[in-house]
Amino acid sequence: MGRKSLKEIRQLEIIKVFYKVAKKEGLENTSIAKIAAVMEINPSLIIHYFKTKDELTYALIDYTLEKYLTIYRAEKGTNPPSADTLAVVIDDLFSRKWNKLFDDGLFYSCYALTFREKKVKEMYRKLTDSLRLRLTALIQRCNDAGLIEVDNPRLTADLIFALVDGAYFYLSVSANAKAFDEKIKDYKAEAYRLLGIPDVIFSS
Amino acid sequence: MGRKSLKEIRQLEIIKVFYKVAKKEGLENTSIAKIAAVMEINPSLIIHYFKTKDELTYALIDYTLEKYLTIYRAEKGTNPPSADTLAVVIDDLFSRKWNKLFDDGLFYSCYALTFREKKVKEMYRKLTDSLRLRLTALIQRCNDAGLIEVDNPRLTADLIFALVDGAYFYLSVSANAKAFDEKIKDYKAEAYRLLGIPDVIFSS
DNA sequence: ATATTAATTGAACATTTAGTCAATAAACAA
DNA sequence: TTGTTTATTGACTAAATGTTCAATTAATAT
Numbered sequence: 001m002g003r004k005s006l007k008e009i010r011q012l013e014i015i016k017v018f019y020k021v022a023k024k025e026g027l028e029n030t031s032i033a034k035i036a037a038v039m040e041i042n043p044s045l046i047i048h049y050f051k052t053k054d055e056l057t058y059a060l061i062d063y064t065l066e067k068y069l070t071i072y073r074a075e076k077g078t079n080p081p082s083a084d085t086l087a088v089v090i091d092d093l094f095s096r097k098w099n100k101l102f103d104d105g106l107f108y109s110c111y112a113l114t115f116r117e118k119k120v121k122e123m124y125r126k127l128t129d130s131l132r133l134r135l136t137a138l139i140q141r142c143n144d145a146g147l148i149e150v151d152n153p154r155l156t157a158d159l160i161f162a163l164v165d166g167a168y169f170y171l172s173v174s175a176n177a178k179a180f181d182e183k184i185k186d187y188k189a190e191a192y193r194l195l196g197i198p199d200v201i202f203s204s
Numbered sequence: 205m206g207r208k209s210l211k212e213i214r215q216l217e218i219i220k221v222f223y224k225v226a227k228k229e230g231l232e233n234t235s236i237a238k239i240a241a242v243m244e245i246n247p248s249l250i251i252h253y254f255k256t257k258d259e260l261t262y263a264l265i266d267y268t269l270e271k272y273l274t275i276y277r278a279e280k281g282t283n284p285p286s287a288d289t290l291a292v293v294i295d296d297l298f299s300r301k302w303n304k305l306f307d308d309g310l311f312y313s314c315y316a317l318t319f320r321e322k323k324v325k326e327m328y329r330k331l332t333d334s335l336r337l338r339l340t341a342l343i344q345r346c347n348d349a350g351l352i353e354v355d356n357p358r359l360t361a362d363l364i365f366a367l368v369d370g371a372y373f374y375l376s377v378s379a380n381a382k383a384f385d386e387k388i389k390d391y392k393a394e395a396y397r398l399l400g401i402p403d404v405i406f407s408s
Numbered sequence: 409a410t411a412t413t414a415a416t417t418g419a420a421c422a423t424t425t426a427g428t429c430a431a432t433a434a435a436c437a438a
Numbered sequence: 439t440t441g442t443t444t445a446t447t448g449a450c451t452a453a454a455t456g457t458t459c460a461a462t463t464a465a466t467a468t
Binding site: 026027028103104105106108109111112113114115116121124125128129132155158159161162163164165166167169170172173174186187190 | 318
Binding site for chain 3: 042044
């Protein structure tokens, strides 16, 4: 009875165009009208699928943050962890994979919303906590497998992520792509040290 | 000849109100009209002192970023450094002094502009580099005074700032004020370790 | 064919935006 | 007093903002 719903399909299309436009022009300069223009649809159609612009923004953040958890896909199902499972994860954390998942400028624009919008804050909290918990668990399992010997896995995970986030924050503003890749090695080396692993063994 | 210029005074007044409104409502929701309304002046007066809104935004960022360098005021002129000069600086870095200097939400909103506006990027680069250089110099001087023994002062400074920035990034989103103060101690302890200083001696 | 449901459009809305321009008011020097 | 310079206002603009609502079109089930 009645026409088939396109809701989820269209919503995803809209979100993807939203992302594309916001990436180029900035989150705060991306209007519903602009998105509609790119899609060659009527602006009111967007409002039809997302009742307000806020709702659309939440959807964008939700969609993009989800991607971040893919960093841990590599280690799925390998239990106990192999010798380089941890190395792959650490390498990924300090690689510029992140940039490809979610444009940095957009990421920080959304992050800034955190301070005014509880909903957004909760989304980011969920992601950051989840990432740290997963690294903690991995460190723990590597401990158990006798690969490393880390006193406080959770603390170590927190410190490693601080290095990741801190390095990104600084290098994004102070270094070009080439210098970025070069300098991030120092931060990665410190992460290895925190894990009690000689840099040489794991460096790829 | 002619009336005295109020330019600098008025500009500063406008910037301060801009900051206040943006802190409450968000950078992207702060219009010239809103600022003018708070000041009970005509919007065109703001345009008179800042030709475009962009120029006003740059002025705000410039004004606020300048404050950050005050973190190092404590160690002005003490050469060679005394025993706790370094401790004071480290404590300040990991304290929430920063929040009082520049609202965090606003800070990250402006930081996000970095990725689209070269001018803003340059401002942040200047600040972050300057902070790191000063800490490097301080570490060096503490080395020379025989207070510590750090292999690579610049690298250590970079890592310490990564811890600061990373901790702020994470704790701002995951912890309330109380938990923030509690958890940041772990990051600070790691900074002490990087400096080769027993935590106990310096903890205040 | 008909009824039903959803997709999509198009026209309109009040409000807000950054910015222009001319007019007036106030301060200062000669 | 007379210029000169700056401060400040007020009236205005064109464009853009997010939303609303009614109308139309298209697909699907009976």
